[in-house]
Amino acid sequence: MRLVAMTPSIPVLSEMGVKDGGTGQCWSYDQAPLYDVSTEEFETCALDRLRTLAEIESSAAQNRTWEEMKTVTNDQCLKYLPLHATSAKTMGRDTQRKKDHLGRFVLRLAEDLRRRFVKAESTLFRVRYNGDATTEREVFLNSKNFNWIAVDAAEKAKYRKELFAAYQGSKNESIREQAFEAEKFYKFVHGKWTRVPDLVEKRRVFLKTGWAYVPGKEKSSTVFQEFEVQLTRALEVTSRALPRLDEDTQILPILDSLSQGFLAGVPSEWVGLGETTNADSIKAEMVDDLAEKHFPMCMRTMHDSLQRNHHIKHFRCLNYGLFLKVLGVPIEEAVVFWRKSFDRITDDKFNKDYKYNIRHLFGLEGKRANYAAKSCQQLLTAGPSEYGCPYRHYSPENLQSALLSTYPSSGLTSTDLPEIMATVKGGHYHVACTRVFEMTHHKFGVKKGEGAGGGESITHPNQYASRSMELYKAEQESGEAMVID
Numbered sequence: 442m443r444l445v446a447m448t449p450s451i452p453v454l455s456e457m458g459v460k461d462g463g464t465g466q467c468w469s470y471d472q473a474p475l476y477d478v479s480t481e482e483f484e485t486c487a488l489d490r491l492r493t494l495a496e497i498e499s500s501a502a503q504n505r506t507w508e509e510m511k512t513v514t515n516d517q518c519l520k521y522l523p524l525h526a527t528s529a530k531t532m533g534r535d536t537q538r539k540k541d542h543l544g545r546f547v548l549r550l551a552e553d554l555r556r557r558f559v560k561a562e563s564t565l566f567r568v569r570y571n572g573d574a575t576t577e578r579e580v581f582l583n584s585k586n587f588n589w590i591a592v593d594a595a596e597k598a599k600y601r602k603e604l605f606a607a608y609q610g611s612k613n614e615s616i617r618e619q620a621f622e623a624e625k626f627y628k629f630v631h632g633k634w635t636r637v638p639d640l641v642e643k644r645r646v647f648l649k650t651g652w653a654y655v656p657g658k659e660k661s662s663t664v665f666q667e668f669e670v671q672l673t674r675a676l677e678v679t680s681r682a683l684p685r686l687d688e689d690t691q692i693l694p695i696l697d698s699l700s701q702g703f704l705a706g707v708p709s710e711w712v713g714l715g716e717t718t719n720a721d722s723i724k725a726e727m728v729d730d731l732a733e734k735h736f737p738m739c740m741r742t743m744h745d746s747l748q749r750n751h752h753i754k755h756f757r758c759l760n761y762g763l764f765l766k767v768l769g770v771p772i773e774e775a776v777v778f779w780r781k782s783f784d785r786i787t788d789d790k791f792n793k794d795y796k797y798n799i800r801h802l803f804g805l806e807g808k809r810a811n812y813a814a815k816s817c818q819q820l821l822t823a824g825p826s827e828y829g830c831p832y833r834h835y836s837p838e839n840l841q842s843a844l845l846s847t848y849p850s851s852g853l854t855s856t857d858l859p860e861i862m863a864t865v866k867g868g869h870y871h872v873a874c875t876r877v878f879e880m881t882h883h884k885f886g887v888k889k890g891e892g893a894g895g896g897e898s899i900t901h902p903n904q905y906a907s908r909s910m911e912l913y914k915a916e917q918e919s920g921e922a923m924v925i926d
Contacts, residue, residue, distance in 0.1 A: 474543050483547060484695050489521040490544035491699060494561035499898040501564070502869040503876065505890050513896040514568045524569070526577060549679045550692070551699040559676065563669045570661065587663060592626040592654060600647060604654055607647045625657040637662055723769040725778035731768075735909035737874060737902045738831050738847055739820055740764050751785045758795075762802045763814040767903045772803045816901045817871050832870040837862060844877065851881035875899040878909070885912040 496517045500510045518524065522544070524537050548558060570578065597604065604626065610617035629636045634653035640646045640662050647654040655663065723731065732744040743761040747753045753761065765775060779799055780791055800806045820829045831843060841858050857880050864873040875898045879887050892898050893908045 473546050474539075478543060480691055480695070482543070483692070486540045486544035487547035487551075487695070487699055489540070490548060492521045493517040493565065494548075494558065496896075496898060497561045497564050498557060499869065499872050499875070500890075500896070501560075502864050502867060502872040503890055505896075509890055509896070510564065511568050511571075514565060515572070516895055518565075518569075526574060547695075548699065549676055551696045559669060559672055562672060563665060566668050567661075567665055570664065582660070582664070587629075587660075587667060589627040589629050589655075589660075589663070592628060597626055600649065600654065603647045603649070607645060607654075608656060609645055627655050627657065627660065628652045629655075629663075636666065639666075722771050723765075723774065725770070725774045725781060728765065728770065728778055731906070731910070734913065735906045737899070737905040738843065738877070739829070740902050740906070741847055742831055742843070747782050751783060753782075758798070759802070760815050760820070762799060763812055764902055764906075766802055766812075767814040768906055772800065772805065775799055775803070814901070814903050817874070817899065820902070821870060830870055830874075832865050832873045837865070840865065848877070848881050852883055853877065853880050871898055871900055874905070878905055882909060882912055885916055887912065 493514065497510070497514055500513050505513070522541060524541050525534050545562070551558075573581070605618070605621050608617070608621050608624070610620045629652075634641055634646070634648055634651060637646060637653050637655055637659075640655065640659055641648065641653065645656075645659055728744070729748070732741055736744060740761060743753065743757055746757070747761070762775065762779075765778070770778065776796060776799055779795060780788075783791055783795060786794075797806055802812055804811045817830065821833055822829070831840060835843060841855075841862065844853060844858065844861065845855065861873050861876055864870075864876060875892050876889075878893065878899055879889055879891060890896060893904055899905050
């Protein structure tokens with residue numbers, strides 16, 4: 442099915458004063474994409490962009506440095522949102538820009554994302570802007586109307602002493618003076634000094650009768666602020682058009698799903714996978730040990746409840762069963778595991794009430810579908826009765842107690858709790874889980890900010906468990922190699 446002239450009833454959302462165009466990675470988003478697009482492309486483009494934005498917000502929640510933020514953002518862009526320079530005509534440039542354009546406008550429609558969307562998009566723009574080639578960046582700036590006026594030589598000479606005093610540069614006075622002489626300065630027609638409050642705060646500009654004299658090298662501050670202001674205005678225009686989509690049964694479910702993307706992080710490649718993620722088959726008797734060493738708290742809670750009560754409710758059984766299946770427990774071992782866990786019922790009752798459901802999870806009964814394990818996003822939106830995400834559903838007191846009792850031998854201590862609880866309070870539940878992963882795997886060389894590898898956040902229980910098992914296996918193999926040597 443196709444969406445003809447995507448969101449045709451939504452007006453053109455003009456940004457930064459131009460109709461169309463752009464250059465390098467600083468591509469303009471001045472008009473809504475008024476062309477035919479399939480529902481699949483509509484969702485895929487938005488999802489790939491949201492993966493990048495969610496990782497940016499996760500980085501901010503983890504208080505990563507700007508250099509770390511740039512590295513993570515560039516890695517995510519390369520993976521999900523590539524955007525090559527204008528000169529890269531043979532590298533699918535037009536396709537990349539179409540995807541970038543469409544994804545951003547689709548996310549504007551997800552109203553719940555607005556505040557967090559602006560912040561993450563601004564960071565993405567800043568990373569791209571700083572990474573763009575100088576020539577293409579200048580073309581981009583010249584194509585926009587920022588309402589700034591170049592300060593002529595006479596005015597620069599008039600205020601030379603004041604301008605030089607505020608000029609930031611090398612500690613070497615001679616080099617700083619040479620750079621100052623070559624520098625161009627600008628001032629703004631509208632807003633004057635209020636256009637650059639961050640530079641005023643840092644005393645990087647000279648103020649005179651309301652005017653802020655901005656060095657050319659500091660123009661980026663204005664660009665970033667203007668980008669954020671214009672994006673906020675564009676979102677307000679979009680919000681007024683949203684009621685027209687209330688009866689659209691195709692788009693609204695997609696938008697509702699996207700709105701959960703920042704809440705839980707966009708599900709990684711684990712989502713949709715029904716196959717095992719481990720080459721080695723897991724035996725039923727191994728599950729208890731694996732749960733203690735490698736399971737995330739959501740699955741560890743289900744496992745402990747099952748072992749303690751010798752029973753588990755239907756939806757919890759479904760979630761945990763799919764998790765074990767994808768982790769690498771084959772059908773034969775799964776039946777053994779569940780039979781052993783439900784040891785207070787007869788064989789007849791087990792075969793009648795539970796064995797069919799277990800086989801159904803593996804696609805051997807019913808419609809024989811290859812079901813995927815639930816992601817963090819799905820668990821976050823589940824009710825407490827289904828044992829969703831503990832970081833969201835537990836009270837602060839219960840969560841802290843659960844963390845200390847779940848990971849007593851993994852290096853997690855009470856001194857780590859304030860940092861974890863701060864991310865929980867901010868609604869960054871998957872970031873809290875990622876931070877717990879880093880803390881409990883520090884002995885394997887996992888550093889703060891590294892996440893599940895390459896700075897990627899935890900967005901799936903199987904991602905957590907499989908990565909933990911990989912680290913443990915690598916250490917065991919390393920130890921065996923040392924003994925042999």
